[in-house]
Amino acid sequence: MDKGDYKIIFTGPVGSGKTTAISSISDSAPIATDMKASDMTKSRKSQTTVAMDYGVLKVGGGEQIHLYGTPGQERFDFMWDILTTGGIGLVLLIDNTREKPMNDLKFFLNSFKEFIMNTAVVIGVTQMDKMNKPTIYDYRDELKEMSLNPPIFEVDARRKEDVSLLVQSLLFSLDPSINEV
Numbered sequence: 005m006d007k008g009d010y011k012i013i014f015t016g017p018v019g020s021g022k023t024t025a026i027s028s029i030s031d032s033a034p035i036a037t038d039m040k041a042s043d044m045t046k047s048r049k050s051q052t053t054v055a056m057d058y059g060v061l062k063v064g065g066g067e068q069i070h071l072y073g074t075p076g077q078e079r080f081d082f083m084w085d086i087l088t089t090g091g092i093g094l095v096l097l098i099d100n101t102r103e104k105p106m107n108d109l110k111f112f113l114n115s116f117k118e119f120i121m122n123t124a125v126v127i128g129v130t131q132m133d134k135m136n137k138p139t140i141y142d143y144r145d146e147l148k149e150m151s152l153n154p155p156i157f158e159v160d161a162r163r164k165e166d167v168s169l170l171v172q173s174l175l176f177s178l179d180p181s182i183n184e185v
């Protein structure tokens with residue numbers, strides 16, 4: 005990584021859209037390590053990330069933001085620490101169609117607690133077109149209970165503008181003088 009480059013990590017449960025989000029926003033061909041999800045009885049998709057996703061976002065001044073996505077499956081959680089090293093912030097994607105998305109929220113915020121304490125987090129709730137509850141307000145209430153107040157948005161990981169909004173708000177919460185991605 006060159007001087008002036010940054011690293012952001014995308015995480016969240018299986019199917020929340022990490023691989024999709026990185027491929028939506030990456031300026032270079034993204035790298036994915038998806039394999040056939042033959043052992044995942046609960047999954048509604050055929051591929052799952054087993055190591056990481058990687059993409060690059062070019063920003064003003066020739067700087068680049070390196071985007072890393074974690075595997076969603078807990079059995080690959082040894083990758084989570086490796087991938088957060090050197091990162092400046094976390095994008096947490098939550099899939100609203102999963103059985104207990106509020107539990108996913110708590111689980112991931114807790115798993116990345118130390119990293120978040122030292123950096124920043126922004127939350128994107130995906131698949132709200134399929135399932136509109138819990139609402140963003142419900143999430144905010146839950147976050148308040150946890151004494152947290154991170155930016156949280158309804159997003160579609162397939163839409164570049166939505167993913168860009170997440171990255172911009174993360175950068176803004178780290179440094180309000182940054183205003184262009």
Ligand SMILES: Nc1nc2c(ncn2[C@@H]2O[C@H](COP(=O)(O)OP(=O)(O)OP(=O)(O)O)[C@@H](O)[C@H]2O)c(=O)[nH]1
Pocket residue numbers: 016017018019020021022023024025049051052053054074075076077130131132133134159160161162
């Ligand atoms: N309807 C709908 N589909 C979405 C939305 N966001 C993402 N998707 C779809 O949901 C799926 C997400 O799959 P992935 O991007 O592989 O999810 P992942 O988080 O990388 O999953 P793992 O690697 O298995 O942890 C893709 O088929 C996307 O096209 C959304 O907001 N609405």
Ligand SMILES: [Mg+2]
Pocket residue numbers: 022023024052053057073074075076
């Ligand atoms: Mg993936």
